[in-house]
Amino acid sequence: MIRVGMGYDVHKLVEGRDLWLGGIKINHSLGLLGHSDADVLIHAICDAILGAANMRDIGYHFPDTSEATLNMDSKIILKKTVELISNKGYHIGNIDATVCAERPKINPHVSEMTKCMAEVMGIDEELISIKATTTEKLGFTGREEGMSAYAVCLIEK
Structure with a gap:
């Protein structure tokens, strides 16, 4: 069985926060605001993965009202998301994601x-x-008030 999911996320850019994207820290004057580390790319990918498996969304599994998820590293959320679909017999087929941001330039960080x-x-x-x-x-x-990310994920059973 092959299934496809789509994810989207947005976070506000603010001073005094680190910028985490795709699991890495990127040097920038602003960071993303959120309950966790606000990694907009990982969050969109997690929603795509969960959606493909018909398992609701990231907020359902990792609520922003929980102390357990406060300042959580989004790599932990990503790992647990893959474990959730794996428990249903799925594995990742592929992921295609786009980060929308004016600055900093994302392309130099894509490989990492x-x-x-x-x-x-x-x-x-x-x-x-x-x-x-x-x-x-x-x-x-465009006004550099925030960043967004889109992701599509194919999973297979």
């Missing part, structure tokens, strides 16, 4: 993010595609 997430999920790096785009200075992303 891919390597990090592949290790966390226990899959080959070739199964993960990460792309980056801007919004041409339009909207909240």
Whole structure:
């Protein structure tokens, strides 16, 4: 059986927070605000994985009202998400994701993010595609108020 899921996430950019994307810390003057480390890319990927397995969403499994998830490293969320679908007999077929941000430039970090997430999920790096785009200075992303990410995941049983 083959299933597809789609994920989307948004987080606000603020001063005084580290910027975590794809499981790595990126040097930037602003970071993403959230209950966990606010890794918008991993969160979108987790929602895509969970959606493909018909297992609701990241907020259901890792609520932002729980002390247990406060400041949680999103790599832990990603690892647990893969374990959840694995318990239902699924494995990752591939992931295709896009980060929307004006700054910093994402492309120089894609290889490191891919390597990090592949290790966390226990899959080959070739199964993960990460792309980056801007919004041409339009909207909240263009004003550098936040970042968003989209992800699609194919899973197989």
